[in-house]
Amino acid sequence: MALVLAALAPLPLHGQGPTLVAFTGSVYDEQGQPLAGATVVFQGLDITSIRREIRTDEKGEFYYGGFLPGRYRITILRGEEVLWSMPVTLSYFLDVLRLDINLKQLREAAESLRRLDPELEQRREENRRRRQRETELQQHYTRGTRYLEDGEAEKAIEEFQAAQALEPENGSAYAMLAAARAAAGQPQQAIALYHRALALEPDEAAHYNNLGTLLVEEGQMEEGLAHFDRAAQLDPGRASTYRFNRGAALLNAGRPAQALPALQEAVRRDPTLAVAHYFLGLALLRTSPRVTTEAEQERVEPRRGTLEAFRRYLQLAPDGEYAQQARNHLERFGALPVELHSPAEVPE
Numbered sequence: 001m002a003l004v005l006a007a008l009a010p011l012p013l014h015g016q017g018p019t020l021v022a023f024t025g026s027v028y029d030e031q032g033q034p035l036a037g038a039t040v041v042f043q044g045l046d047i048t049s050i051r052r053e054i055r056t057d058e059k060g061e062f063y064y065g066g067f068l069p070g071r072y073r074i075t076i077l078r079g080e081e082v083l084w085s086m087p088v089t090l091s092y093f094l095d096v097l098r099l100d101i102n103l104k105q106l107r108e109a110a111e112s113l114r115r116l117d118p119e120l121e122q123r124r125e126e127n128r129r130r131r132q133r134e135t136e137l138q139q140h141y142t143r144g145t146r147y148l149e150d151g152e153a154e155k156a157i158e159e160f161q162a163a164q165a166l167e168p169e170n171g172s173a174y175a176m177l178a179a180a181r182a183a184a185g186q187p188q189q190a191i192a193l194y195h196r197a198l199a200l201e202p203d204e205a206a207h208y209n210n211l212g213t214l215l216v217e218e219g220q221m222e223e224g225l226a227h228f229d230r231a232a233q234l235d236p237g238r239a240s241t242y243r244f245n246r247g248a249a250l251l252n253a254g255r256p257a258q259a260l261p262a263l264q265e266a267v268r269r270d271p272t273l274a275v276a277h278y279f280l281g282l283a284l285l286r287t288s289p290r291v292t293t294e295a296e297q298e299r300v301e302p303r304r305g306t307l308e309a310f311r312r313y314l315q316l317a318p319d320g321e322y323a324q325q326a327r328n329h330l331e332r333f334g335a336l337p338v339e340l341h342s343p344a345e346v347p348e
Contacts, residue, residue, distance in 0.1 A: 020065065021068070042054075045073055178211075211224075240265075
């Protein structure tokens with residue numbers, strides 16, 4: 001597109017009669033010198049019969065008045081050669097429209113645009129490739145997640161490997177591949193991948209949590225617990241889940257007394273986390289004192305809050321995974337079935 005150097009000089013409107021506008025300006029050649037004798041053609045676009053010409057003086061300047069407002073095409077000729085042409089509009093709010101046409105500057109601008117064209121095309125190609133890569137990534141993640149949910153770990157591995165190849169510096173790609181490796185029974189490879197994910201995304205709490213779970217399963221209890229703690233520090237909004245995982249790991253390892261603080265914190269942070277209430281009930285039960293009756297029979301005296309924890313679980317998840325076990329514990333101690341309590345009667 002040609003470069004137009006135009007200065008608009010608004011002047012007051014006349015009070016009477018039609019508004020007439022003049023063209024003025026100057027023309028400079030390819031060396032930036034005034035171009036004398038160039039033909040300036042004014043062709044009306046609204047009134048096509050209008051066609052006027054004038055030649056530039058020795059200073060390359062021109063002036064032609066008496067034009068009605070409207071649209072015109074201005075053309076600069078050197079002999080029969082068209083040097084420049086462009087439509088312009090004369091406004092009712094102008095008395096004079098000035099046009100300064102510098103062919104040297106126009107040529108330099110055109111050359112600059114030609115130099116920029118390859119760069120622009122390169123950026124467009126890069127954007128196209130980026131969008132294509134993002135689409136492929138999303139497809140790999142979607143298929144991989146679906147395979148993982150369906151228990152097809154090997155197929156999930158293939159999809160997440162493809163995603164990781166497209167984004168080798170994306171920690172989440174390594175984490176998803178790690179989850180698939182773990183599901184495929186390859187814990188050591190999964191652990192290594194989680195470490196790589198953390199190297200790339202050291203502040204991602206989910207990576208710490210998932211690695212902690214895997215470490216606990218592999219018997220590396222203390223290291224796993226440390227990862228749960230780190231996850232809770234990084235993401236306070238999901239700390240209830242991470243504290244529950246710590247408590248569950250300790251409870252499953254036969255350490256109920258150590259599990260209690262984490263489980264109590266989990267239900268405090270999120271009172272709606274049903275499974276945490278059930279595990280808290282178990283931890284309280286397993287740390288409850290045993291007493292000997294007059295018949296010299298040993299029985300458990302449930303600690304304060306034990307039965308309330310089981311009731312709370314049933315209130316939140318009446319058909320949950322541990323619902324029957326929770327009812328069994330309540331019946332064992334002669335507690336009323338949870339169905340007899342309204343929500344307001346269930347202790348918080």
